[in-house]
Amino acid sequence: MEPFRRLTATACPLPLANVDTDQLIPARFMKRPRSAGYGDYLLHDLRGPGFPLTRPERQGSRILVARRNFGSGSSREAAVYALVDHGFRCVLAPSFGDIFGSNAVNNGLLPARIDEDAAEALLAWLEAGNTTLSVDLEAQSVEADGKQWRFAIDPVWRTKLLNGWSDIDLTLSHQERIAAFAAEDARRRPWARLP
Amino acid sequence: MAEPRALFDKIWDAHAILTREDGQSLIWIDRHFFHEGSHHAFNQLRDRGAAVGYPALNIGVADHYVPTRPTSDPAAMGMVEQLARNAAAHGLRLFGLDHAAQGIVHVVGPEQGLTLPGLSVVCGDSHTSTHGAFGALAFGIGASEVAHVLMTQTLWQQRPKRLRVTLEGRPGPGIGAKDMALSVIAQIGADGAAGHAVEYAGAAVRGLSMEGRLTLCNLSIESGARCGMVAPDATTLGYLRGRPFAPEGEAFDRAAEHWLSLNSDADAAFDRDVSLRAEAIAPIVTWGVSPEDALPITATLPDPARAPSEARAAQIRDGLDYMGLRAGQKLSEIAVDRVFIGSCTNARIEDLRMAAAVLAGRRARVPGMVSPGSRLVRQQAEQEGLDRIFREAGLEWVGSGCSMCVGMNGDLVPPGERCASTTNRNFKGRQGPGARTHLMSPAMAAAAAVLGHLADVRPLLEGRL
């Protein structure tokens, strides 16, 4: 995966709380293989006249700003595929669904937690017609309008994103430990195994 | 003396293969359930040319796209067939369309005794928290993680914080686990338990049957929790004895001894504590587009003008607007267009019995569907004559699967229609584009069917419980 360090890009405001994964990608579009692309279906059923995502000044957005509990709901990784395929690399919000957060990081998308006040300030600034934000993962800061806000992220997720790491290669390097654990565990908890 | 530990920690510690300096642990996974939606993960395996590491521990269940009526949506059937091909390609056990015990994954796992106390259980589905009802560490994962489990039978995880939710006292008649769970979510918020493993404790939880505990843990994810769990006890053992995949005879007794040791030590520390009195819980329904928008049926709808913040006001306006409701309206005056009784939250035998207790000898004023959680639940319900009660009330008795909970199989609520539903998500469009969902217990959904509007079930249950 491409490492994430600093990003200066067009940002899109989404002044909604509880944007759940059913809204990010409605269920009926989930039969497609990933190779078919999910970007066109991002927030499909919320799109209407004046919807921020489709406005001309938000084209090419790579940063999304939303209210609390973004990505709550189902574990569908397709919600992250839709964001990433649409071009997003970062979502700024006061809180995220846990599973969404790990899915995001596994696909190189930064879920950055900002204070409610910062979210409101950024939303207001973007809705006033401004467009460009800077996000610095190393410094954990977001910059707009000459002001700076800090954001929070799980340190492990930060390291993974900064380096573009995925888990599987690391895990495979521990294969012997896993096999030894499995053998010992089968003796310790025979009832836990299935034939 | 060893440090006092919470139930969660005992299970976590038994599964940590190694813990890195940064705090991430590599966790052994005892059970991985997969379904039609897991196709992304199987494609990732194929792209890597990888094999399944421990095939016996990965179990497939057809549910999300399964037709519940003799219709043939070729796209949905294609998803079910793709699941069967993926399972066959890797030699994995499958509760598919041709299996007598097919059903919703979170109903089948417990029912088959595949889910046991002390296990780590994952599935590419957020309601995997359901299985925590047995005192298991159970949580939903995304497709990349599903692929990781298929290949290695492990996952990297950060130890979550611990939240204890205590439900003291005894709920009143007609009040079930669904009402308790929605009350908790309304109190702490849809992200109130984010980053936490929840343990449900207290007399009202101990008093729940396994079915009730499964409902309670199922809804943990709707408060944002990583997982929810209940310590195993005699109720747990009673449910498990004789299940097809549970240990038998002496092996069961030895396992049971260990299972009963899985509870929080007396002075185990929790990061947070929340408690509710069960007597204070009234039948709950949701009015908005997040499960936290839940109120007692006796309440009126909130007014955005009185909201504590602009963000909250915007959320209330958005919810009322999508749901086609007005501030100040009485919940019990909201007319519904249909009802749905089903899903992994509320389609077990007890749920169907509760709905039938309300519906017996009565007619539904609106159309509706009853989809049992599994074929075995369906069979049991038919033996008890519940299907006749539903049919005579005018409701459709259909096959088992996720059905109208998520609409992937084509069972949809038409745009703009209002559905009284026993499911778990009232999100915009969850039951179909433009569909309006009110979440409630099976008894409350049955009451809505009988009266044609949201209604307090308690008077309808008088003399029937």
Ligand code: SF4
């Ligand atoms: S019934 Fe609904 S919530 Fe449960 S597994 Fe199926 S789609 Fe998910």
